[in-house]
Amino acid sequence: MPRPLSATIHTPALANNLAIARKYAPKSKIWAVVKANAYGHGLARAFPGLRATDGFGLLDLEEAAKLRELGWAGPILLLEGFFRPTDIDVIDRYSLTTAVHCDEQLRMLEMARLSKPVNIQLKMNSGMNRLGYTPERFRAAWERARACQGIGQITLMTHFSDADSERGIAHQLEAFERGAEGIAGARSLSNSAAVMWHPSAHFDWVRPGIMLYGASPSGVTADIAGTGLKPAMTLSSELIAVQTVQPGQSIGYGSTYRAGQAMRIGVVACGYADGYPRVAPEGTPVIVDGVMTKLVGRVSMDMLTVDLTPCQNAGIGSRVELWGTNLPIDDVARSCGTIGYELMCAIAQRVPVRAE
Ligand SMILES: *Cc1c(COP(=O)(O)O)cnc(C)c1O
Secondary structure, eight states, X not given: OOOSOEEEEOHHHHHHHHHHHHHHSTTSEEEEEOHHHHHTTXXXXXXXXXXXXXXXXXXXXXXXXXXXXXXXXXXXXXXXXXXXXXXXXXXXXXXXXXXXXXXXXXXXXXXXXXXSOEEEEEEBOSSSOSSSBOHHHHHHHHHHHHHOTTEEEEEEEOOOSXXXXXXXXXXXXXXXXXXXXXXXXXXXXXXXXXXXXXXXXOSSEEOOOGGGXXXXXXXXXXXXXXXXXOOSXXXXXXXXXXXXXXXXXXXXXXXXXXXXXOEEEEEESOOGGGTXXXXXOTTXXXXXXXXXXXXXXXXXXXXXXXXXXXXXXXXXXXXXXXXXXXXXXXXXXXXXXXXXXXXXXXXXXXXXXXXX
16 A cells, blocks of 8 residues: 555646636736646646646746647746757747846847747846846847847736735836836736736736645735635645653654643654655644644654644544645645745655546
8 A cells, every 4th residue: 555645636726726816817818837847736737727728837848848748739938938049949849938038048049040930028127136137128138139030929027026025016017117118018927916916917918826726925824815716735644653642751853842741642644755844843733634733743754743632533544634625735834934835846756646
């Protein structure tokens, strides 16, 4: 028998979340962002739930090729662009759209031999200071791109740093409008947070990622309460042992937890080698046998331990939900000092994943 740990991908939840993204931005076309192997869900497994999108956004040329093999004939956007002249052959072969964020990329496109022009998203650095042309240099870049034989449609793109937080997007929207003033072409600005919380930034194309997987752009579950977004991944396992410890006895490596009274401890088949964070502290929520309880002791490579005090009926074989339909991934992430994005992307290769 394989270990009882598995991740389940909920295809109807993906479809539901995509429909919700459309409701938020009804006039925009959608790039469903499936980078990082569809945020850990698996590109091939996520594809059926997201195929009603207008296009897919990702990073790896290999993932783009895989989407074509899955039968996707629509637009595919390389969110980070390309790195070497040989990448352009792949872009040409698979008819990919690519971000262009620097002169080196424009130069490679000018030198390229192509079977047809490449559609690009010309990226402006409106304040994130990661990729793109400053507003001051944007027009010159656009003119150079327009003069390039190998370039077809040019969409204007930028990315927000604070669409999920207090600072907001006004300063970047202002910079974008300034740099893009008088330039024709479609606009592509909004990540999930802007799709949900900044309708003024929707324009022609939006680029939701995390919301499609049913987690919060801010990492705070309460921020997506009432939106109808549903978790697209459940990580579940079983109890493989139960220990009764006496007052003063410790649990696991480093003896980080000491029982205050006699208590039952459940041992779960899931550890940091499965992608469950080792930094998860005591108190991190876990559901055992349908009852909310907490992690105690240090997460080890293949196992973790939970307090069975509230789970009177739990025993070997009881179902454990690490995160998913009943336990928002952001609640687990928050306890670990991170966001749902990181946990879902970190699901280890050895975890069996199935779609339903
Ligand atoms: C990852 C990414 C997105 C999606 O961001 P979410 O916060 O997951 O919605 C959108 N645009 C770009 C350029 C990205 O890299």
